[in-house]
Amino acid sequence: xxxNNSNKSFNLKAIRNINLIFIFLMFIIGFFVIRLFYIQxxxxxxxxxxxxxxxxxxxxxxxxxxxxxxxxxxxxxxxxLNQELFTVxxxxxxxxxxxxxxxxxxxxxxxxxxxxxxxxxxxxTRYVVLAKKISQSQSDKILGFHIPGxxxxxxxxxxxxxxxxxxQTLGFVGDNSKGSYGLExxxxxxxxxxxxxxxxxxxxxxxxxxASKNNINISPVNGKNIVLTIDVAIQKQLQEIIQNAAQSExxxxxxxxxxxxxxxxxxxxxxxxxxxxSDYSSVTNQNIFTNAAVSNSIEPGSTLKVFTASAALNxxxxxxxxxxxxxxxxxxxxxxxxxxxxxxxxxxxxxxDVLNLSLNTGATWMLMQMGGGQINxxxxxxxxxxxxxxxxxxxxxxxxxxxxxxxxxxxxxIPFQSGDQQNLAYANTSFGQGLSxxxxxxxxxxxxxxxxxxxxxxxxxxxxxxxxxxxxxxxxTIVNRDxxxxxxxxxxxxxxxxxxxxxxxxxxxxxxxxxxxxxGGKTGTAQVPDPKGGYTDNIFNGTYIGFVGGxxxxxxxxxxxxxxxxxxxxxxxxxxPIFGNIVHMLINESYVSPIGN
Amino acid sequence: MTYSSSLSxxxxxxxKRNQNAVSFRSREKVLGPVSNTIILVVLAxxxxxxxxxxxxxxxxxxxxxxxxxxxxxxxxxxxQNLEVSSAQLQSLDRVQNSPVSKSLASVTPSTTINN
Numbered sequence: 001x002x003x004n005n006s007n008k009s010f011n012l013k014a015i016r017n018i019n020l021i022f023i024f025l026m027f028i029i030g031f032f033v034i035r036l037f038y039i040q041x042x043x044x045x046x047x048x049x050x051x052x053x054x055x056x057x058x059x060x061x062x063x064x065x066x067x068x069x070x071x072x073x074x075x076x077x078x079x080x081l082n083q084e085l086f087t088v089x090x091x092x093x094x095x096x097x098x099x100x101x102x103x104x105x106x107x108x109x110x111x112x113x114x115x116x117x118x119x120x121x122x123x124x125t126r127y128v129v130l131a132k133k134i135s136q137s138q139s140d141k142i143l144g145f146h147i148p149g150x151x152x153x154x155x156x157x158x159x160x161x162x163x164x165x166x167x168q169t170l171g172f173v174g175d176n177s178k179g180s181y182g183l184e185x186x187x188x189x190x191x192x193x194x195x196x197x198x199x200x201x202x203x204x205x206x207x208x209x210x211a212s213k214n215n216i217n218i219s220p221v222n223g224k225n226i227v228l229t230i231d232v233a234i235q236k237q238l239q240e241i242i243q244n245a246a247q248s249e250x251x252x253x254x255x256x257x258x259x260x261x262x263x264x265x266x267x268x269x270x271x272x273x274x275x276x277x278s279d280y281s282s283v284t285n286q287n288i289f290t291n292a293a294v295s296n297s298i299e300p301g302s303t304l305k306v307f308t309a310s311a312a313l314n315x316x317x318x319x320x321x322x323x324x325x326x327x328x329x330x331x332x333x334x335x336x337x338x339x340x341x342x343x344x345x346x347x348x349x350x351x352x353d354v355l356n357l358s359l360n361t362g363a364t365w366m367l368m369q370m371g372g373g374q375i376n377x378x379x380x381x382x383x384x385x386x387x388x389x390x391x392x393x394x395x396x397x398x399x400x401x402x403x404x405x406x407x408x409x410x411x412x413x414i415p416f417q418s419g420d421q422q423n424l425a426y427a428n429t430s431f432g433q434g435l436s437x438x439x440x441x442x443x444x445x446x447x448x449x450x451x452x453x454x455x456x457x458x459x460x461x462x463x464x465x466x467x468x469x470x471x472x473x474x475x476x477t478i479v480n481r482d483x484x485x486x487x488x489x490x491x492x493x494x495x496x497x498x499x500x501x502x503x504x505x506x507x508x509x510x511x512x513x514x515x516x517x518x519x520g521g522k523t524g525t526a527q528v529p530d531p532k533g534g535y536t537d538n539i540f541n542g543t544y545i546g547f548v549g550g551x552x553x554x555x556x557x558x559x560x561x562x563x564x565x566x567x568x569x570x571x572x573x574x575x576x577p578i579f580g581n582i583v584h585m586l587i588n589e590s591y592v593s594p595i596g597n
Numbered sequence: 598m599t600y601s602s603s604l605s606x607x608x609x610x611x612x613k614r615n616q617n618a619v620s621f622r623s624r625e626k627v628l629g630p631v632s633n634t635i636i637l638v639v640l641a642x643x644x645x646x647x648x649x650x651x652x653x654x655x656x657x658x659x660x661x662x663x664x665x666x667x668x669x670x671x672x673x674x675x676x677q678n679l680e681v682s683s684a685q686l687q688s689l690d691r692v693q694n695s696p697v698s699k700s701l702a703s704v705t706p707s708t709t710i711n712n
Contacts, residue, residue: 083681084674136674161684203656210659211652236689 055201057208063193065156066223068170068183069465070230076471077232080170083159086139086152088131090120094149101147108141109134133157158184164276166228166235168291169269169401169460172277181289183460185402187226190464196220225465229265234258234591238268241581242559246272249564249574255293255439256578258586261447261547261556263476264456266399269293269440290403297407297436298560301526301571302358303543304432306492308366309351310449311386313491314484317369320491323350330364332375333421337364337428340569355495355522356502358571363431375423380412383426390455390483391445393437397458407437432524432543433535443558446545448483449492450520450553455480493553496520496546503576510580516594518553519583521546523571528563539563542570544579548586550593557582 039047068080088105095101102116109131119128134142139152158173171182179188199216200208208215242254258268271292275283283289290296312318326349330337339359354362364375371379387393387409394409410425428434437445440458448455456476463473484492497520504511513519524543527535542561547553557579564574586592628636685691692698 077687078680078684081677081681081684083677136678159681159684161681161688163688163690165689207660207663210655210662232689 052201056199057202057206058199059197061196061198061218061220062156062177063195063220064222065158065173065177066191066193067225068191068228069225070166070228070232070235071462072232076227076465079160079162079165079228079230079232081159081161082156084154085133085135085157086154087129088134088139088142088150088152090128090130090151091126091149092120092122092128093126095120095147096149101145101150104145104147105130105142108138158277160276160278162232162236163278164274165232165239166230166269167274167277168271168289169228169230170277171289171402172280181402182291183226183228183400186400187461191223191226193223194221227462227465227471228460229260229267229462230269230460231267231591233589234586235268235270237585237589238582239270239272239274241578241585242270242272245561245564245574245578245581249561249566251561251564251574253292253296253560253562254578255296255560256582257293257439257443257558258582259443259447259458259556259558261451261553262456264444264447264458265462265476266458266460267555269460291401293439293558293560294399294401295403295405295438296560297405297438297441298541298543298562299433299435299526299529300437300442300543300560301432301524301541302360302363303442303522303524303545303571304429304435304437305355305358305363305366306449306496306522306545307386307391307445308363308383308430309355309495310484310488310492311383311390312366312369313351314386314390314488315370315382318351318366320351320495323348324362324365325349326353326359326361326365328361330361330427332364332427333424335421335424337361337424352495352498356499358431358523360431364427367427367430375427377412380422380426383430384409384412387429387435390480391441391448392455392479393435393441393445397440397444399440399458400460404440405436405438407435407441409435432526439558439560442543442545442560443556445483446547446558447556448480450489450496450547450556452486452489453482453484454478455483493518493520493547496522499523500546503572508572508576508580510577510584513548513583514587514594516596517548517550517587517592518595519546519548520553521557521576521579523569523576525569525571540570542566542572542574542576544571544575546579546583548583548592550595550597554592555586 065082067078067082069076070079071077088109090101098117098120101120102113105116106113111131116130119130122128134152139154142150142152160167160170167182169182171180171184171186173179173184177192179185179191184191197216197218198208199214201212201215202208208217238256238258242256245251246254253271253273255271256269257266259266269291273288275288280289309318313320326346328339328346337360339357339361344353344357349357349359349362351362351366353359354366367379367383368374370382371377388395394407396404396406398404410422410429412422412426415422415425425434444455444458455478457479459474459476461474463471465471497518500511500513500519500521503521503523511519522545524545526541526543527537528539528541530536540563542559542564544559545557547556549555559575559578559582561570561574561578564570566573
């Protein structure tokens with residue numbers, strides 16, 4: 001009986017214990033169920049997002065910026081490339097031993113240890129840049145240290161193997177990957193391409209899971225590679241010529257353009273001073289970034305007489321062999337228009353004399369002929385029409401460059417400035433004062449006059465290359481086929497050749513060009529406007545326009561020299577020597593086909 | 598032997614005591630619910646296994662593609678660096694300043710002397 005009772009109590013106790021364990025287990029299970037319910041149902045969105053943050057990669061895939069290439073004789077060579085360089089960064093909160101890290105970095109990068117230590121000890125930030133633009137091998141060495149909190153990020157940078165060659169025409173690419181100035185700015189959308197997009201769930205190693213149906217991978221469209229019309233050898237030598245001239249003539253700015261007059265293709269375009277685009281951040285004067293040959297308009301002076309003569313010849317109001325009586329001064333609107341001292345005084349003069357002796361009175365006489373013998377509205381309108389519609393002064397050319405200047409041409413029926421006498425203002429324009437043009441405009445207009453009368457839009461981009469390296473060339477764009485007629489072209493070429501020949505005979509011995517080439521030109525010395533009004537008496541700009549060729553002109557050249565310090569006229573002694581050097585270079589290095597070839 | 602006696606002899610050889618002479622065995626075999634469940638579970642497992650093998654296979658291809666893309670990217674970088682080096686080595690400044698270039702004598706072409 002006792003045995004039975006004790007068994008019974010044992011069983012009851014066991015059952016009670018089992019129940020307690022069961023209740024305890026149920027409590028635990030219940031806890032987990034509630035916890036899981038809380039995590040999976042109530043905090044569903046939070047944890048889903050949290051998981052996605054760890055697993056989901058969303059990023060833009062940068063497009064490769066297009067290369068810029070140029071001609072080198074018959075070859076095409078790259079002048080702007082891309083190179084992946086690396087930025088070294090650190091998260092100061094994760095770097096345990098700053099001194100050790102700095103020692104290792106100095107071993108790879110060189111430089112100052114203290115600077116690295118200072119940067120790495122920066123408070124309240126989790127990202128400091130320790131070095132920029134390091135190479136792939138340096139980056140690999142740094143990553144090989146496996147220092148927590150230290151890393152590198154790759155980024156494409158523009159590389160300029162030719163240094164400062166054609167830099168102002170190219171422009172540069174800033175840290176924001178946007179082009180600034182020059183072609184990099186004007187063709188930014190074509191060069192930069194279209195970035196791709198990646199959205200993918202990744203594994204723990206960051207590898208996208210191939211089986212994830214929501215992955216998005218849009219490949220980037222790389223930027224176009226462009227080929228310039230520039231010939232690097234001509235460009236290089238042009239830069240050297242104007243650099244030497246700027247230093248010897250103490251000119252603060254020289255610009256020059258060499259163009260193919262039969263297509264508008266620019267073979268070389270340069271300014272001095274210039275800069276190296278790979279080191280653009282060290283430039284303190286931002287004016288150096290602009291392509292002055294395109295953006296800087298000045299009063300060109302007597303080089304404009306070529307266009308006055310062209311307009312008068314083309315209208316038929318003068319002929320190449322016309323002579324006239326030149327009184328050596330004209331009184332217009334109460335002001336005397338005179339010549340320089342070496343004009344030979346009053347007397348019978350020819351059209352050739354007007355250009356050779358650079359007679360302001362002769363240019364004024366040509367303008368008078370457009371008005372039937374005097375400067376009047378008819379003369380002004382005719383001349384204005386030629387300046388703006390034929391030679392396209394006062395209008396931008398549309399070259400692929402930022403900040404192009406269209407220049408200023410006074411209206412024929414509205415005073416240029418308050419108080420201006422229009423006839424006087426227009427007489428001034430006939431010899432290149434009172435209007436402003438850029439070197440590019442002058443070269444484009446000269447090209448149209450000497451090529452038979454076709455105004456080609458000047459261009460720098462010869463074509464684009466595909467991934468196979470095939471080039472799709474651009475065709476020259478004709479703006480106006482009737483700038484002048486063939487007879488005018490013939491006369492102007494002959495007149496400009498005479499100018500060079502006479503200058504050579506008068507002592508400019510460097511104009512000794514071989515007889516199997518045609519070389520023509522015209523100097524210009526322009527007074528510089530005084531900010532207080534009128535013109536300064538002792539500061540002049542020198543300009544020159546000219547051509548060289550064989551059977552026909554093959555290169556049209558325009559040169560602007562700002563306020564050179566020379567003992568003589570700025571045109572003859574500042575700009576003309578540059579022209580001489582350029583033509584010798586082009587002939588000596590066989591860029592020009594002689595007569596008969 | 599009569600026909601009936603012969604039948605009786607034949608039956609004797611097949612039948613035993615307390616055994617029915619005729620059995621009604623059902624020829625239709627039907628799986629029970631347990632078997633069905635097991636089979637379904639096995640099939641589900643097989644399908645799951647199949648899915649997993651395909652996913653793993655796809656992911657392994659994904660890994661290979663990723664590795665190849667990485668390799669392609671590295672090769673493109675190397676190519677880019679070589680292009681830059683090549684262009685720098687052929688740059689006009691470098692050629693101009695090379696010892697060979699410096700040792701060249703400047704000669705004015707004879708054609709420029711005669712005018």
